[in-house]
Amino acid sequence: MTSAAPRPEAGPPGPGSGLARPAARPAAGAAVPAVPAATAVRAPTATDRLQRLLALLPYVVTRKVVGLAETAAAFGVSERQLVDDLNMLWCVELRSPDPYCPIDLSYEGGEIVVSEAESMDRPLRLAVDEASALLVALRMLAEMPGLQERSALSRTIAKLEAAAGTAAAPSSQVAVQMDDSAAGTVAAEIAGALAAGRRLHLSYYVPGRDEATERDVDPMRLLVVEGRTYLEAWCRRANALRLFRLDRVLALQVLDLAAEIPPDAEPRDVDKGLFRPSPQDVEIVLELASAGRWVAEYYPCEQVEELEDGMLRVSLRTPDTRWVRRLALRLGEDGRIVSPPELADLAVADAAAALAHYP
Amino acid sequence: MSRRKTERLLSLVVCLLSAGRYLTATQIREAVPGYPDSFDAFKRMFERDKDELRELGIPLETGTNSALDEEAGYRISRQAYVLPDIRLEPDEAAVLGLAARVWRRAELASAAEGALLKLRAAGIDAEETSQPGIEPRLQTGEAAFGPLWEAVRDRRPVTFGYRAAGRSAAQVRHLEPWGVVNRHGRWYVMGQDTDRQQERVFRLSRIDGPVTFTGRPGTVTVPPGADVREAVRDWDAEAPVQQAGLLRVRRGAGHGLRRHAVSAEPDVEPGWDRLQVRFSDSGWFSEQVASFGADVVVIEPPDLRDAVIRRLKGVLA
Numbered sequence A: 001m002t003s004a005a006p007r008p009e010a011g012p013p014g015p016g017s018g019l020a021r022p023a024a025r026p027a028a029g030a031a032v033p034a035v036p037a038a039t040a041v042r043a044p045t046a047t048d049r050l051q052r053l054l055a056l057l058p059y060v061v062t063r064k065v066v067g068l069a070e071t072a073a074a075f076g077v078s079e080r081q082l083v084d085d086l087n088m089l090w091c092v093e094l095r096s097p098d099p100y101c102p103i104d105l106s107y108e109g110g111e112i113v114v115s116e117a118e119s120m121d122r123p124l125r126l127a128v129d130e131a132s133a134l135l136v137a138l139r140m141l142a143e144m145p146g147l148q149e150r151s152a153l154s155r156t157i158a159k160l161e162a163a164a165g166t167a168a169a170p171s172s173q174v175a176v177q178m179d180d181s182a183a184g185t186v187a188a189e190i191a192g193a194l195a196a197g198r199r200l201h202l203s204y205y206v207p208g209r210d211e212a213t214e215r216d217v218d219p220m221r222l223l224v225v226e227g228r229t230y231l232e233a234w235c236r237r238a239n240a241l242r243l244f245r246l247d248r249v250l251a252l253q254v255l256d257l258a259a260e261i262p263p264d265a266e267p268r269d270v271d272k273g274l275f276r277p278s279p280q281d282v283e284i285v286l287e288l289a290s291a292g293r294w295v296a297e298y299y300p301c302e303q304v305e306e307l308e309d310g311m312l313r314v315s316l317r318t319p320d321t322r323w324v325r326r327l328a329l330r331l332g333e334d335g336r337i338v339s340p341p342e343l344a345d346l347a348v349a350d351a352a353a354a355l356a357h358y359p
Numbered sequence B: 001m002s003r004r005k006t007e008r009l010l011s012l013v014v015c016l017l018s019a020g021r022y023l024t025a026t027q028i029r030e031a032v033p034g035y036p037d038s039f040d041a042f043k044r045m046f047e048r049d050k051d052e053l054r055e056l057g058i059p060l061e062t063g064t065n066s067a068l069d070e071e072a073g074y075r076i077s078r079q080a081y082v083l084p085d086i087r088l089e090p091d092e093a094a095v096l097g098l099a100a101r102v103w104r105r106a107e108l109a110s111a112a113e114g115a116l117l118k119l120r121a122a123g124i125d126a127e128e129t130s131q132p133g134i135e136p137r138l139q140t141g142e143a144a145f146g147p148l149w150e151a152v153r154d155r156r157p158v159t160f161g162y163r164a165a166g167r168s169a170a171q172v173r174h175l176e177p178w179g180v181v182n183r184h185g186r187w188y189v190m191g192q193d194t195d196r197q198q199e200r201v202f203r204l205s206r207i208d209g210p211v212t213f214t215g216r217p218g219t220v221t222v223p224p225g226a227d228v229r230e231a232v233r234d235w236d237a238e239a240p241v242q243q244a245g246l247l248r249v250r251r252g253a254g255h256g257l258r259r260h261a262v263s264a265e266p267d268v269e270p271g272w273d274r275l276q277v278r279f280s281d282s283g284w285f286s287e288q289v290a291s292f293g294a295d296v297v298v299i300e301p302p303d304l305r306d307a308v309i310r311r312l313k314g315v316l317a
Helices: A046-063 A068-075 A079-090 A128-142 A150-173 A184-196 A294-298 A322-334 A341-355 B002-019 B025-031 B039-055 B090-100 B109-121 B145-154 B228-237 B282-290 B302-316
Strands: A065-067 A104-106 A111-116 A174-177 A198-206 A211-225 A228-235 A240-245 A249-258 A282-288 A303-306 A312-318 A335-339 B060-063 B073-076 B134-136 B158-162 B171-183 B186-193 B198-203 B207-213 B243-250 B263-266 B272-279 B296-300
Touching: A046 A065, A046 A068, A046 A079, A046 A111, A046 B002, A046 B039, A046 B109, A065 A068, A068 A079, A068 A111, A079 A104, A079 B002, A128 A150, A128 A174, A128 B090, A128 B109, A128 B134, A128 B145, A150 A174, A150 B090, A150 B145, A150 B171, A150 B228, A174 B228, A184 A198, A184 A211, A184 A249, A211 A240, A282 A294, A282 A322, A294 A312, A322 A335, A322 A341, A322 B282, A322 B302, A335 A341, A341 B302, B002 B025, B002 B039, B002 B073, B025 B039, B025 B073, B039 B060, B090 B109, B145 B158, B145 B171, B145 B186, B145 B207, B171 B198, B171 B228, B243 B282, B272 B282, B282 B302, B296 B302
Parallel strands: A174 B171, A211 B134
Antiparallel strands: A065 A111, A104 A111, A198 A211, A198 A249, A211 A228, A228 A240, A282 A312, A282 A335, A303 A312, B060 B073, B158 B171, B158 B207, B171 B186, B186 B198, B243 B272, B243 B296, B263 B272
16 A cells, blocks of 8 residues: 655745655554643544644644744644644645645744645635534623623624534524523622622522521632533632522622632632532432432432332432431422431421421 | 545545546546555545545535536535635634633534634634633533434434433433523423424433434424524513412521512511512422421411421421
8 A cells, every 4th residue: 555655855845945854754553642632532533633734724824924832732732743744734745647745834943834735725614513612602601691792792603603604504503591690790790800800798698508698709700500600719708719609699799809819729620510529528318209300400419229119319428418408398208318317307307397387 | 544544635635625626536546645556445445535524524526527527526616615704803702712612521622622723724813711710611411412413403303212300211202303402501402292293392311311313314394483592582481470478487597588579577476577479380489488497487378388388297207
């Protein structure tokens, strides 16, 4: 089997091209250097690389001259990988009717210049998935409370729809709606405090304890996760980072004080889930009848087991068991606490105390 | 092998884009290095290559240059290939960067990255940070999201096992999907249930097992006017019938109810308040009231009072 012929020495030299011969190729079958991308979930395929190669020439052409390091960062690859990509492009040779090399480029001195890109000077149009991913996200942002760039959003959506053409159509079959009708002004005030780096005073409702709490917090960021908006902030009462659900903020005041977030405060990785159980947590086991099955979908359960009589057994961990007692009252006969038994006894006592009000 | 394949596919795209006319399979084989010598082996490899290019969205067309040509050829029309000009202002590029991060680690993350790559190639510098400190995310933890989005995108009917609310056994359902909807963080698919001949909505987390395509792409017709974005708005627009209720609430407790109360005034009994409330669903509201235990007592209406007593007795049972 013949591999692509090495580029002939007699190929058209680009103007001022001081391109060295491409680096020696890895032997056939040698592993391609892994791309250190945090989002990579599978090994890159030949077509993944082809997509990058097709974008690389126009990226350089539209910028005329661009640095190797900057380009490698934009494409999320190492400089070594980028140089390998450039060599591959430079080596493209068509054999018929006459042998010729359609692409000429140089990366001498760390600056990439493309002197001949043939018809490869423009990127490929957007695929349906690509257009949909961006348009759905942009439309979601347009509904997000507190975001100050409404006009930029609608302009970007219009331009992207125009550029994507027919590929934009299926994105209208995806809708995202957030649960934040009440959080609009709160989000806008928090966004303002974030931009100005100011401390906030929060009156915050903690439903698990049925408490209205008062505290000063230093805002770090607004998160939208699972359809809800949260403030991540350094709580000066707990001296720890805390998440506050915006729809539970009872009142808020932007203070005339600068926010001070300890430099070692580590924001949580929201992509790993908002609630991380810790080994010190209490393990709760519940049994749920049909009408109580929503619990398994609503709370992050560690185990969900179907029982023979149509009941569902779930287990979860929590640092604070007060909300579980309240959940037991809410469930009534639709569910019960199996473990820990002391907690089950407390829930029964709660119900008896409540019933005493109804003679 | 993968490197040679990349080189071959790249040469093939360059060849077809720069030819500007239809090339026959034989002409392509002569021009593009990397194909095997045997014609049959070439044909098989070329067929696979064509499929892969089309999957990338490269518009590979089949046709002839003139009516006299007997053999059909292939071309990539530059006009169909190139992304039309797009220029973004700095604030627009910033929101685009923010949008691209919304899917991070979710189903369409690599599609968003791919789109950003092309837009960067078109000269746009999408900023990684826009308004400081805002991180919106869309998650697709439900395994059914991928196949259902494909089905919606490609207009294909599907079948899946579904565990309806309050049921423990899954039933087989058949659906012509019209759209997917994320409402308050949870994904739903809507469409025509072909067993029931009715429009239905299914929650993705209740889909049990795999989603299977039951028809070819393009065989689902979305009725005109079936707009999922509108439909979702309608879910909220339904004005529920409101009932009035009167509660006794211990002072310093029942904040979840106080927040939405119409009015609150001190009760005759010291340490207690009287709250006037409105609610639409007495079943759901009775659960909420019961969760406050001995801190909240229903005065009226009687059906709410009875529902709360029933719930509390259920705990004792």
